[in-house]
Amino acid sequence: MTSTRQAVPPFVHLAAHPLRWQLLTALSDSDYRVRELVARVGEPQNLVSYHLRLLRNGGLVTATRSSHDGRDSYYHLDLDRSVEMLAGAGKVLHPALRMTPAPIAFEPSAPLAVLFVCTGNSARSAIAEELLRLRTDGRVEVFSAGSNPKPAMHTDTVRVLREEYGIDLSGRVPRRLETLADQHFDAVITLCDKAREVCPEFGADPRWIHWSIPDPAAAHGSDEDIYPRFQATAAEIDIRIHYLLPNLTKRTVR
Template sequence: MTPSRQAVPPFVHLAAHPLRWRLLNELSGSDYRVRELVTLVGEPQNLVSYHLRLLRNGGLVTTTRSSFDGRDSYYHLDLDRCAEVLVGAGAALHPALRLRTTPPAFDPPVAPAVLFVCTGNSARSAIAEALLHHHAGGRVEVLSAGSSPKPSMHPNTVRVLREEFGIDISDQSPRHLDTLADRRFDAVITLCDKAREVCPEFGEDPRWIHWSIPDPAASGDIDADSYPIFRATATEIDTRIRYLLPVLAVGGPVRRSH
C-alpha cells in the first residue's frame, strides 16, 4: 500500500530557506525598512525584497508606510500568525507535537528599565507604558516620553485604557525626552517613525526596538468617532507587549539601525 503524501506545512516551507529564516529572525526583534534589512543580512536589495514578498504573501510579514518618509515602508513580523502556523506544523507531523503557545511567566532576575518613545507622548507611548506596567506586575521600571510632547493626554488614550484594560492614567501628563537625558535604560522602544529619527542615545548599549505604529490621534479628532482607531492601536500594542515580555526577561542589546 502506497503511503499518502502530505503537503509540507506553509510555515516550514517558508522558514526553511536560510535567507528567509534570517529575515524572520531580524524582524522578530524590531520593525525594519528594506535597506536596513539589506545591511543586517548582507544580501542584495533585490534578493531581500523578493523573499520579503514571499513572506508577505504567506501572511507572516506585514508592512506600514513610514510616517517620517512616505517613500519608505516598515516590515513587521506577525508573531500571532507565526504562533498559529507553528501549532499547525507541529500537529501536522504528529498529534503529540501540538505546540503550546502559553507564554512563560515574566520573572527577570533584575527589573529591566524600559522607555517608550513617540512624538506627542499622548497616545501610543503612553498606552505602551501603561500596558507594560500592567502585564509585568511591577517587575519592570517603565517610562514613556515624547520628542515634542502634547500639553495633555489624548482623551481617547485615557478612555481606551480605562474601558478596555481597567487602567487609570487620568492624572498622567506627557513627558519630554529631554527630562530623561541622564537616565539609563535597558530597552528603548520607539513607536513613531518620526521620533525614531531623533531619539537620543540612552545609557550604555540598550536594546533598541522599533514598532512602526500609525498615530491614532493623527486626525485631530477627540470625540467618539476616533475611538475605534485608538482601540485598534491599543490592541496592537497589547499584542506586542505580550511578545516583548520574554525578550525583556532574557535581556541583551540589539544594535541600532537607521
Template sequence: MASARRSVPSFVQLAAHPVRWQLLTMLSGSDHRVREMVSLIGEPQNLISYHLRLLRDGGLVRATRSSFDGRDSYYHLDLDRCTEMLAGAGAALHPALGRTLAPPRPSPAPAPVLFVCTGNSARSAIAEALLRWRTDGVVEAISAGTRPKPDMHPDTVRVLREEFGIDLGDRRPRHLDALAGRRFGTVVTLCDKAREVCPEFGDDDTRRIHWSIPDPAAAGGADEDTYPAFRATATEIDTRIGYLIATLTTPTMTGSIR
C-alpha cells in the same frame, strides 16, 4: 504499506530558506526598512525584496507606510500568525506538539523599559501603561515624547479605562529631556519620526526596538470618529507587549538597530 505522503506545512516551507529565516529572525526583534535589512543581511536589495514578498504573501510579514518618509515602508513580523502557523506545523508532526505556551513572565525584574513617540499622549503612554499592567509592576516602564503634547489625548485615557481597566489618573505627557542621564535596558520607539531623533539612552547593551505604529490621532475629528483607531492601536500594542515580555531577560536580539 507505505504511509501517505503529506505536504510540508506552510511555515516550514517559508522559514526553511536561509535568507527568509534571517529576515524572520531580524523582524522578530524590531520593525525594519528594506535598506536596513539589505545592510544587515548583506544580500542585494532585489533578493531581499523577493523573499519579503513571499513572506508577505504567506501572511508572516506586514508592511506599513512610514509616517516619517511616505516613500518608505517598515516591515513587521506578525507574531500571532507565526504562533498559529508554528502550532499547525507542530501538530502536523505530532498532536502533542500543536500546543502553544504562554510567554514567561520576567523574573528577576529586568532593567527599565522606555517607550518613545512624538507627543507621548497616545502610543508610548499606552505602551507604558500596558507593560506595567501586564507585569503587575514587576517591570519598570516609562514613556516620553520628543515633542510632548500638553495633555493626554482623551481617547488614550478612555481606551485604557474601558478596554483594560487602567486609570491614568493625572498622568501628563513627559519630555525626553526629563530623562537625561537615565539608563534603560530596552528603548522602544513607536513612531517613525521619533525614531529618527531619539537620543542614545543606556550603553551598548541597551536593546533598541522600533515598532512602526501609525498615530491614531492623526486623522483628527471628534472622539467617536477617532476612538476605533485608538482601540485598534491599543490592541496592537498589547499584542506586541505580550511578546516583548518574553524577551526582557534574554540577550540583545539580532537586528536591533537605530
C-alpha cells in the same frame, strides 16, 4: 506499500529557506525597513525584497508605510500568525504535536528599566507604558516620553485605558524626552517612525527596538470614528508587549 504525498505546511515552506529564516529572526525583535534588513543579512536589496514579498504573501510579515517618510515601509513579523502556522505544521506531522502556547513567564533576574518613545507622548507611548506596567505587575521600571510632547493626554488615550484595561490616567501629562537624558534604560522602544529618527542616544548601550505603529489620533473623523482606532492601537501594543516580555530578560545588546 503505498506512500501518501502531503503538501508541505506553509510555515515550513516559508521559514525553511535560510535567507527567509534570517529575515524572520531579525523581525522577531523589531520592525525594520528594507535597507536595514539588507545591512543585517548582508544580501542584495533585490533578493531581500523578493523574499520579503514571499513572507508577506504567506501572511507571516506585514508592511506599513512610514509615517515619517511616506516613501519607506516598515516590515513587521506577525507573531500571533506565526504561532498559528507553526502549530498547524506540528499537527500535519503528527497528531501528538498539537501546540498549545505556554503562558509567558516573566521573572527578571535584575531590575529592568524600559523607555517608550513617540512624538507627542499623548497616545502610543503612554499606552505602552501603562500596559507594560500592568502586564509585569510593576516589576519593570517603565517610562514614556515624547520628542515633541502634546500639552495633555489625548482624551481617547484616557478613555481606552480606563474602559478596556481599568487604568486611571488622571493627572498625567506628557513628558519631554530630554528630561530623561541621564536615566539608564535596558531597552528603548520607539513607536513612532518620526521619533525613531530623532531619538537621542542613551548611555550604557540599551537595546533599541522599533514598533512602527500609526498614530491613532492622526486621521480625521468624528469622535466615534477615532475611538475604535485607539482600541485597535492599544490591542496591538498589548500583543507586542506579550511577546516582548521573554526578550526583556535577554541582556544582549542589539
